[in-house]
Amino acid sequence: xxxxxxxxxxxxxxxxxxxxxxxxxxxxxxxxxxxxxxxxxxxxxxxxxxxxxxxxxxxxxxxxxxxxxxxxxxxxxxxxxxxxxxxxxxxxxxxxxxxxxxxxxxxxxxxxxxxxxxxxxxxxxxxxxxxxxxxxxxxxxxxxxxxxxxxxxxxxxxxxxxxxxxxxxxxxxxxxxxxxxxxxxxxxxxxxxxxxxxxxxxxxxxxxxxxxxxxxxxxxxxxxxxxxxxxxxxxxxxxxxxxxxxxxxxxxxxxxxxxxxxxxxxxxxxxxxxxxxxxxxxxxxxxxxxxxxx
Amino acid sequence: xxxxxxxxxxxxxxxxxxxxxxxxxxxxxxxxxxxxxxxxxxxxxxxxxxxxxxxxxxxxxxxxxxxxxxxxxxxxxxxxxxxxxxxxxxxxxxxxxxxxxxxxxxxxxxxxxxxxxxxxxxxxxxxxxxxxxxxxxxxxxxxxxxxxxxxxxxxxxxxxxxxxxxxxxxxxxxxxxxxxxxxxxxxxxxxxxxxxxxxxxxxxxxxxxxxxxxxxxxxxxxx
Numbered sequence: 252x253x254x255x256x257x258x259x260x261x262x263x264x265x266x267x268x269x270x271x272x273x274x275x276x277x278x279x280x281x282x283x284x285x286x287x288x289x290x291x292x293x294x295x296x297x298x299x300x301x302x303x304x305x306x307x308x309x310x311x312x313x314x315x316x317x318x319x320x321x322x323x324x325x326x327x328x329x330x331x332x333x334x335x336x337x338x339x340x341x342x343x344x345x346x347x348x349x350x351x352x353x354x355x356x357x358x359x360x361x362x363x364x365x366x367x368x369x370x371x372x373x374x375x376x377x378x379x380x381x382x383x384x385x386x387x388x389x390x391x392x393x394x395x396x397x398x399x400x401x402x403x404x405x406x407x408x409x410x411x412x413x414x415x416x417x418x419x420x421x422x423x424x425x426x427x428x429x430x431x432x433x434x435x436x437x438x439x440x441x442x443x444x445x446x447x448x449x450x451x452x453x454x455x456x457x458x459x460x461x462x463x464x465x466x467x468x469x470x471x472x473x474x475x476x477x478x479x480x481x482x483x484x485x486x487x488x489x490x491x492x493x494x495x496x497x498x499x500x501x502x503x504x505x506x507x508x509x510x511x512x513x514x515x516x517x518x519x520x521x522x523x524x525x526x527x528x529x530x531x532x533x534x535x536x537x538x539x540x541x542x543x544x545x
Numbered sequence: 546x547x548x549x550x551x552x553x554x555x556x557x558x559x560x561x562x563x564x565x566x567x568x569x570x571x572x573x574x575x576x577x578x579x580x581x582x583x584x585x586x587x588x589x590x591x592x593x594x595x596x597x598x599x600x601x602x603x604x605x606x607x608x609x610x611x612x613x614x615x616x617x618x619x620x621x622x623x624x625x626x627x628x629x630x631x632x633x634x635x636x637x638x639x640x641x642x643x644x645x646x647x648x649x650x651x652x653x654x655x656x657x658x659x660x661x662x663x664x665x666x667x668x669x670x671x672x673x674x675x676x677x678x679x680x681x682x683x684x685x686x687x688x689x690x691x692x693x694x695x696x697x698x699x700x701x702x703x704x705x706x707x708x709x710x711x712x713x714x715x716x717x718x719x720x721x722x723x724x725x726x727x728x729x730x731x732x733x734x735x736x737x738x739x740x741x742x743x744x745x746x747x748x749x750x751x752x753x754x755x756x757x758x759x760x761x762x763x764x765x766x767x768x
Contacts, residue, residue, distance in 0.1 A: 252656040451639055452650075458597070459702070460627035461654045462620075 260472035278481025281430030288423020333380030438535025474536020482528025552605035583758035630699030689720030
């Protein structure tokens, strides 16, 4: 029976001819657009996650604590909500760091009458505090420490990157949805043509006592085949584009976002795209039938 | 096997009511060969459509093969039809399939195992004398051959009831004789046959029980 149903679905697909081809092309375009934006968005998401890990808040201290009190201060700050890690930098550590930054010009430091740099605490925020609101709240908490002279740092720019990523996802979903609606309507039109072409078969099937499911399944299957074929073509287009474009853009992406390469979509996303195409086609095939019966 | 009790059918054409059958009652026993005759528009085709539950009566009760057709649920209609073979005047063959494929199509639709399909199709084609034309397409058949292919499709499931609507309407005398011989053979094998024809000559030649309809009423039931 399964062989019969698949055979009928393939026969139906051939009957739909150019309209079926149009439906497959539209499904390919919609899923390629969706997958393309998804790919860019997922890489931006990786960059955001990476940069969130690098957010630091610096607490400049009013005075350098005596050697015995620094560890106690670090321990106390470690207990502040939203703090994941604390690194104490003495005045000497800060000066050494400055020398490293200055490199061959480090000798200017020797001309200073005294070390002007304050001791500080380098705070690594917990994940929840790495958002703009979380970081602002943490800065306020740290500023209330009696030892704190000034607190610097925020996560605003990371959030701006995150907003770009969300915007791209929304645009991708929008374009994908518009193309998906067009694809769905084309599959439905192709199925309506098939219904017209196979009306005699349907009449015979009903006459000999075929169940409604036997009559409907080939329509559903041909729609699903259109969708699956469109999805496979979309994935092939995405793979080919990624192979050509990703190596060329890698240096730029590394420089701007700090990502070593543009990663392709993970297997789960590919499975979702294949499933989405198959469901889209199947829905078109099924609803064309429902429309005729209404 | 078949029982009709005070069956009427009225078609509505806008505000106009057109009676097709009025107060029709009769019984057909298992294995009987019955000819329904009457002029065009007498109600023969309407009656056949009621028997395979393509339509419902406006009034009355119909029982076919143990199924009470009026309250029969849609899902049970398919089960009823699996026990009925139907042949139409225009054969209704699928033009893009060969004679073999047309007959096999019915078995495939019903999920018959593949190994059973070929022998059963050739059995049916042999009964109607069309084995040699198995690979021909409907467009390559004469009208008589097309009608025999349609008969093969109807009997390939070996249904206990065969409904035949004007099988010789478009045929010349020789082809008509072929079809009648085949139908007699099928009826002789124990299948209940209900044959509708407007040709009084054919009804007479068959020499079987004949129910005559006139204006949707049974006016004669003899033989």
